[in-house]
Amino acid sequence: MPRSFDMAAEYGGSVEQVHRAFRDEQYWLARLADSGADDYSLDSMVLDDDGGVDVVTTQTLRADRLPGLVAQFHRGDLSFVREEAWSPVHDGRATATVKGSIAGAPASLSGTAVLAPATSGSGSRLEFSVTVEVQVPLVGGKIENFIGSQLTDLLIAEQRFTTMWITENA
DSSP: OOEEEEEEEEESSOHHHHHHHHTOHHHHHHHHHTSOOSEEEEEEEEEOTTSOEEEEEEEEEOGGGSOHHHHTTOOSOEEEEEEEEEOOOBTTBEEEEEEEEETTSSEEEEEEEEEEEOTTSSSEEEEEEEEEEEOOTTTHHHHHHHHHHHHHHHHHHHHHHHHHHHHHHO
Protein backbone atom coordinates (compact mmCIF):
# COMPACT_ATOMS: atom_id res chain seq x y z
CA MET A 1 0.00 0.00 0.00
CA PRO A 2 1.66 3.28 -1.08
CA ARG A 3 2.44 5.88 1.57
CA SER A 4 2.28 9.64 1.13
CA PHE A 5 4.56 12.17 2.80
CA ASP A 6 4.39 15.95 2.91
CA MET A 7 7.49 17.95 3.76
CA ALA A 8 8.85 21.46 3.39
CA ALA A 9 12.12 23.37 3.56
CA GLU A 10 12.90 27.08 3.82
CA TYR A 11 15.63 28.55 1.61
CA GLY A 12 17.62 31.68 2.29
CA GLY A 13 17.47 32.62 -1.39
CA SER A 14 14.51 33.96 -3.33
CA VAL A 15 12.42 31.78 -5.64
CA GLU A 16 14.31 33.24 -8.60
CA GLN A 17 17.71 32.50 -7.02
CA VAL A 18 16.82 28.91 -6.13
CA HIS A 19 15.31 28.31 -9.56
CA ARG A 20 18.39 29.82 -11.24
CA ALA A 21 20.53 27.31 -9.30
CA PHE A 22 18.28 24.47 -10.52
CA ARG A 23 19.07 25.61 -14.09
CA ASP A 24 22.86 25.60 -13.52
CA GLU A 25 24.83 22.47 -14.47
CA GLN A 26 27.64 23.35 -12.04
CA TYR A 27 25.08 23.48 -9.21
CA TRP A 28 23.91 19.92 -9.99
CA LEU A 29 27.45 18.56 -10.27
CA ALA A 30 28.40 20.14 -6.93
CA ARG A 31 25.14 19.00 -5.29
CA LEU A 32 25.70 15.42 -6.43
CA ALA A 33 29.32 15.51 -5.22
CA ASP A 34 28.04 16.70 -1.82
CA SER A 35 25.29 14.06 -1.62
CA GLY A 36 27.26 11.33 0.14
CA ALA A 37 26.61 8.85 -2.66
CA ASP A 38 29.46 6.51 -3.56
CA ASP A 39 28.91 7.17 -7.23
CA TYR A 40 26.71 9.68 -9.04
CA SER A 41 25.98 11.11 -12.45
CA LEU A 42 24.09 13.95 -14.03
CA ASP A 43 22.44 11.85 -16.72
CA SER A 44 20.68 14.67 -18.53
CA MET A 45 19.79 18.30 -18.16
CA VAL A 46 17.49 20.03 -20.61
CA LEU A 47 16.87 23.77 -20.35
CA ASP A 48 13.59 24.87 -21.91
CA ASP A 49 13.49 28.15 -23.83
CA ASP A 50 10.62 29.25 -21.59
CA GLY A 51 12.72 28.90 -18.40
CA GLY A 52 11.93 25.36 -17.28
CA VAL A 53 14.47 22.62 -16.64
CA ASP A 54 14.35 18.82 -16.70
CA VAL A 55 17.08 17.00 -14.79
CA VAL A 56 17.85 13.27 -14.44
CA THR A 57 20.43 12.08 -11.92
CA THR A 58 21.66 8.72 -10.66
CA GLN A 59 23.09 8.19 -7.19
CA THR A 60 24.57 4.86 -6.09
CA LEU A 61 25.27 3.49 -2.63
CA ARG A 62 27.58 0.49 -2.33
CA ALA A 63 25.99 -2.65 -0.93
CA ASP A 64 28.12 -2.53 2.25
CA ARG A 65 26.60 0.87 3.15
CA LEU A 66 22.95 -0.12 2.82
CA PRO A 67 20.83 -0.30 5.98
CA GLY A 68 20.05 -3.88 7.05
CA LEU A 69 16.34 -3.57 6.24
CA VAL A 70 17.14 -2.54 2.66
CA ALA A 71 19.99 -5.04 2.20
CA GLN A 72 17.61 -7.91 3.05
CA PHE A 73 15.60 -7.19 -0.08
CA HIS A 74 18.13 -5.70 -2.47
CA ARG A 75 21.34 -7.47 -3.43
CA GLY A 76 24.33 -5.46 -4.57
CA ASP A 77 24.76 -1.74 -4.97
CA LEU A 78 21.63 0.41 -4.97
CA SER A 79 21.25 2.97 -7.77
CA PHE A 80 18.52 5.57 -7.42
CA VAL A 81 17.42 7.42 -10.56
CA ARG A 82 15.70 10.75 -9.90
CA GLU A 83 13.88 12.89 -12.45
CA GLU A 84 12.86 16.47 -11.75
CA ALA A 85 10.91 18.59 -14.24
CA TRP A 86 10.75 22.24 -13.10
CA SER A 87 8.43 24.78 -14.67
CA PRO A 88 9.60 28.32 -15.29
CA VAL A 89 8.98 30.87 -12.53
CA HIS A 90 5.53 32.31 -13.08
CA ASP A 91 3.84 34.76 -10.70
CA GLY A 92 6.71 34.26 -8.24
CA ARG A 93 6.33 30.45 -8.10
CA ALA A 94 7.73 27.37 -9.81
CA THR A 95 6.38 23.84 -9.73
CA ALA A 96 7.92 20.45 -10.39
CA THR A 97 7.10 16.82 -10.87
CA VAL A 98 9.54 14.38 -9.33
CA LYS A 99 9.94 10.67 -10.04
CA GLY A 100 12.33 8.17 -8.57
CA SER A 101 13.14 4.53 -9.14
CA ILE A 102 15.64 1.93 -8.04
CA ALA A 103 16.89 -0.40 -10.76
CA GLY A 104 16.04 -4.00 -9.96
CA ALA A 105 13.83 -3.15 -6.98
CA PRO A 106 10.05 -3.03 -6.64
CA ALA A 107 10.20 0.53 -5.34
CA SER A 108 9.21 3.86 -6.83
CA LEU A 109 8.28 7.36 -5.81
CA SER A 110 6.43 10.20 -7.45
CA GLY A 111 5.54 13.62 -6.25
CA THR A 112 5.09 17.30 -6.81
CA ALA A 113 6.94 20.31 -5.49
CA VAL A 114 6.05 23.97 -5.23
CA LEU A 115 8.70 26.64 -4.77
CA ALA A 116 7.13 29.89 -3.56
CA PRO A 117 8.04 32.95 -1.47
CA ALA A 118 8.38 32.11 2.21
CA THR A 119 5.51 33.29 4.40
CA SER A 120 8.08 34.91 6.70
CA GLY A 121 8.69 37.50 4.00
CA SER A 122 12.29 36.60 3.13
CA GLY A 123 13.66 33.69 1.18
CA SER A 124 11.56 30.93 -0.32
CA ARG A 125 9.83 27.73 0.71
CA LEU A 126 9.76 24.39 -1.05
CA GLU A 127 6.73 22.21 -0.31
CA PHE A 128 7.09 18.62 -1.46
CA SER A 129 4.38 15.95 -1.54
CA VAL A 130 5.51 12.45 -2.44
CA THR A 131 4.05 8.98 -2.65
CA VAL A 132 6.39 6.04 -2.03
CA GLU A 133 5.49 2.51 -3.06
CA VAL A 134 7.46 -0.63 -2.22
CA GLN A 135 5.87 -3.81 -3.50
CA VAL A 136 7.27 -6.28 -1.00
CA PRO A 137 4.75 -8.38 0.95
CA LEU A 138 4.56 -7.81 4.71
CA VAL A 139 7.49 -5.39 5.05
CA GLY A 140 6.80 -2.97 2.17
CA GLY A 141 5.21 -0.49 4.57
CA LYS A 142 8.26 -0.50 6.86
CA ILE A 143 10.52 0.16 3.89
CA GLU A 144 8.20 2.93 2.67
CA ASN A 145 8.37 4.60 6.10
CA PHE A 146 12.15 4.26 6.10
CA ILE A 147 12.35 5.88 2.65
CA GLY A 148 10.02 8.67 3.82
CA SER A 149 12.29 9.49 6.76
CA GLN A 150 15.34 9.41 4.49
CA LEU A 151 13.61 11.80 2.07
CA THR A 152 13.10 14.28 4.90
CA ASP A 153 16.80 14.13 5.76
CA LEU A 154 17.68 14.48 2.07
CA LEU A 155 15.42 17.51 1.64
CA ILE A 156 17.07 19.23 4.62
CA ALA A 157 20.58 18.45 3.31
CA GLU A 158 19.69 19.72 -0.18
CA GLN A 159 18.16 22.88 1.30
CA ARG A 160 21.37 23.60 3.23
CA PHE A 161 23.50 22.92 0.17
CA THR A 162 21.36 25.13 -2.08
CA THR A 163 21.35 28.02 0.38
CA MET A 164 25.17 27.81 0.63
CA TRP A 165 25.48 27.53 -3.15
CA ILE A 166 23.40 30.68 -3.66
CA THR A 167 25.44 32.58 -1.05
CA GLU A 168 28.74 31.55 -2.65
CA ASN A 169 27.65 32.00 -6.28
CA ALA A 170 25.31 35.00 -6.19
